Amino acid sequence: MDQEEMGKGIIRLTCPDQPGVIASVSQFLYGKNADIAKVDQFSTDYHNGTIFARFEFNLDGLSDKLNLLKADFTDIAQKFTMNWDIRDASRRKKLAIFVSKEDHCLQDLLIRWRTGELKADISMIVSNHNDMRGIAESFGILYHHVPVTKATLHEAEEKHLQLLEGKADAVVLARYMQIIPSKMIERYQNRIINIHHSFLPAFIGGKPYQQAFDRGVKLIGATAHFVTQDLDEGPIIEQDVSRVDHRHQVSDLKRIGRDLERIVLAKGIRYYLNDKVFVNGNKTVVFH
Amino acid sequence: MDQEEMGKGIIRLTCPDQPGVIASVSQFLYGKNADIAKVDQFSTDYHNGTIFARFEFNLDGLSDKLNLLKADFTDIAQKFTMNWDIRDASRRKKLAIFVSKEDHCLQDLLIRWRTGELKADISMIVSNHNDMRGIAESFGILYHHVPVTKATLHEAEEKHLQLLEGKADAVVLARYMQIIPSKMIERYQNRIINIHHSFLPAFIGGKPYQQAFDRGVKLIGATAHFVTQDLDEGPIIEQDVSRVDHRHQVSDLKRIGRDLERIVLAKGIRYYLNDKVFVNGNKTVVFH
């Protein structure tokens, strides 16, 4: 429970764009005595497109009224053929963090979590190595070492799915250097967030900093994206770049990149936790 | 008339925050068979604050229906104590550009205007010098040379006000290096846009690039802001910066700054022309 967020609710919806969507939801909330704090809305095309909308509202006693609110919303939802959800923002989401051997993103997330900036419950850290156990334990977080080889990929996946069952709303790949098999991707569709160390779609595949060095780019980047079946092709949530030049060796690109990765991943996760990210085909709508 | 914008309307409003504002306006537009294309809304504080909202909608035959629409809106406006306006976006705003001796911002605006990027009518260029007449004439724009000295400041102001009468929705100071007297500021309140060559509030006053050089900053900036009675203190619309270092002389800062100024001013004007800028005390709300 997040005391600061008590009474705060969020309606997220997508539906075919048509007149009356915003008005109807606004009217609905008004009729429930809810204060609308924020409306974000985007339409891909107002004649024929899809509307994405997010309403942030305040309603005393929301936790108790949530089920009733959802039941009452059904009429509007059906009328406009909505995909929708209403969430109690005081209920923290649960995150599982996957990591391999590089710890900069993990450490960054853990410090943001301990200082209260990252508003989520971190239910576990999962790794194909044992290296990060000490860090996990110093933060009092469960650590699961699940070795992965080419031969044991699906066995490991089953183990992962068991560990996650009921314990994770989303999975964060904080420099986890193993392939995510398709069953897991399906089960956690648009809920696995990866940090890729290039400004995608440049430098897809392995060793992006080496690729960037070889190509002689003047900017390097990092990309937070949802994981899909197509490697490095999932919907992009957030990106940023830093300036580099000929004096930078690959090791410098990695050092500069670490700061980019930490900040871009932390931003991507924050948008997700605040229910601000919608997936639109292979792209995202992010209400900052 | 802007054919591309035919039928597009914009409602802008501010009022004390209270339940029902967004719902009521949405409902109003829905009742008029208008398609809502975009809703932007911001509240300084949802308990006790001020709400700023902008509705972009499409309505066939808007030009003919505008007065009726305004009349019908009065009920809602009164109920919520709104400051409001409904505008037909196909009616282009009229700009007067003031300039002195440096032409980079002026040239930039004129090229954007000629290519159709700057969607406004430029009704005149006004200068305290005669240097830019050739440029104005090559673009087919009226040029008024109004000399200004300390002694003739108010005489010049009267001349300016006569020239502008009915011919300008807003005034752009594109590196106009004279004081704007208070009568003009009052008459064009929140409609005089200046480009200042620093990241305000740093380096208020004269010679900001020299000041920046002397202080040894590692970033220089530019600021587009509304002009108020307090020099360089008006509401900031847009800012940007560029990186500099010890190798840059004052002349380099000026060169780098020119690009910043051109881009920041053009952005500030575009936001204004699209009715996206609201003034909130000494600050702005800009719906990008």
Add this chain to the structure above:
Amino acid sequence: MDQEEMGKGIIRLTCPDQPGVIASVSQFLYGKNADIAKVDQFSTDYHNGTIFARFEFNLDGLSDKLNLLKADFTDIAQKFTMNWDIRDASRRKKLAIFVSKEDHCLQDLLIRWRTGELKADISMIVSNHNDMRGIAESFGILYHHVPVTKATLHEAEEKHLQLLEGKADAVVLARYMQIIPSKMIERYQNRIINIHHSFLPAFIGGKPYQQAFDRGVKLIGATAHFVTQDLDEGPIIEQDVSRVDHRHQVSDLKRIGRDLERIVLAKGIRYYLNDKVFVNGNKTVVFH
């Protein structure tokens, strides 16, 4: 002749890295009573690599002494197996600008040229269309209309080479939308500067803004690079990016991109004109 640059000379050199290179050139200039104003030096690897160096110096009467200086430098150059050049900076370089139908880069360069920021002689504008003739003439610059079709590609190339003969140190492709054939690329090796409208290597090929829109990136970019036989693969001189989001249509990306393209191209050209760009394989060394 550029009066401001009188007496200013530039030595550029590359050679296998070995002890004594910087010392010997410094000593050489000292012996000639030249003031060294700036030394830039980069080695790809100080054991086994290549050194790139640029010396900026001041020497009274340089124009008259240039040939003698070059003759005297031969000893050092041979000792260290240098590729080298000594240039009189007061002799302006000659640029030919190629353009097709989009004029934003051309206009930008012409204004920078007229205000004295772009320190070069623009000897001609060449286009496969006739659209820009008016602009060229308003700036008093020769305009050559050389139509190009698939069938006449090599005929056009011959025409281009004739026009350029003796009239261009470098060619700027300011949104020139035709293939440059190999003979021209060879003759003007590392002297054809193109502006590409993406952060290469992302979105190689046609319609990069459409590609960027389809991929849903959060940053768009522009790249100034030398043209080589491999399309969009030449050495990158300069890059920059701007932030975009889901609200931006392809037309918005184009608008935002125009500003990026103008600034990145102008920077790339300035570095080239100031002898600050070295080609290192498929990469560049740029001494800012």
Add this chain to the structure above:
Amino acid sequence: MDQEEMGKGIIRLTCPDQPGVIASVSQFLYGKNADIAKVDQFSTDYHNGTIFARFEFNLDGLSDKLNLLKADFTDIAQKFTMNWDIRDASRRKKLAIFVSKEDHCLQDLLIRWRTGELKADISMIVSNHNDMRGIAESFGILYHHVPVTKATLHEAEEKHLQLLEGKADAVVLARYMQIIPSKMIERYQNRIINIHHSFLPAFIGGKPYQQAFDRGVKLIGATAHFVTQDLDEGPIIEQDVSRVDHRHQVSDLKRIGRDLERIVLAKGIRYYLNDKVFVNGNKTVVFH
């Protein structure tokens, strides 16, 4: 001892600009069989100015030869009236970190230190509170709690000076919220690095994020600078900014600012540790 840096030396010098400085030092190193890896040089004005130069070289057995090298350099140094130093880069500098109650900069530095990115010895953490003792101890670093009140300011200063004696080449103020008295500033001249949470010179003094919020700026910044007797007026080492808008409350500015502060402080310290920062009056020359 830093094994990776064995044999690497750095000459830093400033002197009146005059012909022969670069040549003489290059020649000196050449004569010692040192490989010059990098030369950075800047002159405020090549007629009458001051030259700042940094030579990075490699010389087998440098540690043993350092004193001899220094002795032999004296002739050149006297000839050109240099302020100079030759340093063995394998000898790590010692840092003392001062902190109050906000831990984000401290944590960031400690993680960079543990992963080997921050190449220094952290000899102690000093605080006017006891809050960070646990963090310090988890990293195995000495923690000194030195309470400070207005009445005990100079007593505390004496304590600080005792603690630092022989144990610190430089002092890092990682959000240390107390005044540094003049005796300490003198003793550690240009060796006390502070992180200020604004883009100085904007928002000098207390509560810069509140000031930034009140002024409605569109960018917030952070500044790493040397501490001088004039509060917030010392030479700026590094600055950066992030974009904000009307939706950001003061708490958001603080959150966004924390990332800026961490990165700007880490950069400033890295430049200092690599001997890349020179103080030039109230400005810096930083060879990136």
